[in-house]
Amino acid sequence: MQNLDVIVIGGGAAGIGAARTLADAGKAVLLVEADTRLGGRARTEHVDGMALDLGAGWLHSAEQNPWVKIAALHGFALDQTLPRWREQWRGLGFAKSEQRAAAAAFEAFETRLRDDPPPGDRAGAALVAGSPWSVWIDTVSGFVNGTDTAKLSIADYLAYEDAATETDWRVPAGYGALVAAQAYGLRTALATPVTAIDRSGTSLKIETPRGTLTAAQVIVTVSTDVLARGAIAIGGHDAVLHAAAALPLGMADKLFLAIDHGEDELDANAHLLGDPRNVITGTYTLRPFGRPVIEAMFGGDGAREMAERGLQGAADFAIEELCALLGGQWRRRLRLLAGSAWSRETHIRGGYSHALPGRAAARQVLATPIDPRIRFAGEACSTSEFSTVHGAYKTGVASARALLG
Secondary structure, X not given: OOOXXXXXXXXXXHHHHHHHHHHHOOOOEEEEOOOOOOOOOOOEEEEOOEEEEOOOOEXXXXXXXXXXXXHHHHOOOOEOOOOOOOOOHHHOOOOHHHHXXXXXXXXXXXXXXXXXXXXXXXXXXXXXXXXXXHHHHHHHHHHHHOOOHHHXXXXXXXXXXXXXOOOOEEOOOOXXXXXXXXXXXXXXXXXXXXXXXXXXXXXXXXXXXXXXXXXXXXXXXXXXXXXXXXOOEEOXXXXXXXXXXXXOEOOEEEEEEEEOOOHHHOOOOEEEEOOOOOOOOOEEXXXXXXXXXXXXXXXXXXXXXXXXXXXXXXHHHHHHHHHHHHOHHHHOOEEEEEEOOHHHOOOOOOOOEOOOOOOOOHHXXXXXXXXXXXXXXXXXXXXXXXXXXXXHHHXXXXXXXXXXX
């Protein structure tokens, strides 16, 4: 492991993007990952003959998403069926009139954020007290941002909204599988958590439980929660660690329920929100790709509650919500296939980042090197495409190109 030009720490989309760029430029690069797999928060599991994405699942903003071209390069087909998150299948539990009222309340909320933002950069301050749809807005924020609006920077939220498009596609073979495919042929060291970076000498020394590695340069792509906890000791980088703490990971988890009977009663790719009046609820995609499965997602307080219940407890909750909408007969038809609990993943510790009120500028601080030999990358370093796989990948590529000079 000697004579390395660059060590990339973290084998998610940002790390893979950085390592791929460096390797293609002829650099001796090693991709070091604490887990036993690559992909980070993009993770595909194969269960019952289906590729299930337990993390990232949508190629957001497909018009500007580099994974569209990468998918073609690796022979991955894309499904261009757009999500139906704004629809409630058959109006079950959420009548058309209520959906219109909720949508109008959200539009008014976002207009206030843009045109008359409350002081303090706290999105939750723009909620209307006593409005029947304020809870619903926080529920949506939980899915989108991983947290409620009280903990959300207005400037950060609007930066993402202004950059994103409405074109979201999926990968039938798995987004996580696609991300891992982009690492094919790269030199990697799995199950190798980095504990410290010693920058006192001419070469950087990277400490791991498996020994010390040396390289001329390093790109760090681990999550903000890992950085903020000081899991990697880096002298002189207090500003970076404080920036990471201002960009905590929200909560976002998934469950997949197998449909053992009656799948033809559900429309493919239809959507249901469990309870629009409760932040402890799931959002459900019925039969994604036409498969005999229901994909559930929990965000914010709902994800936190499900993590405490455990996978089977969360599945029981989801099944009860679905039965309340679809009928009690579905209790016998649904069973847990797989699920995630990202807050319990030691080397990640959450979903995706959001800036705390008043701290949107922390993303730029995190991305600005203190030592010219050390760069930071990852979704949290993107000022407008954070919380996405393509945003993470772009920052990794940019960091690599900066080192290439």
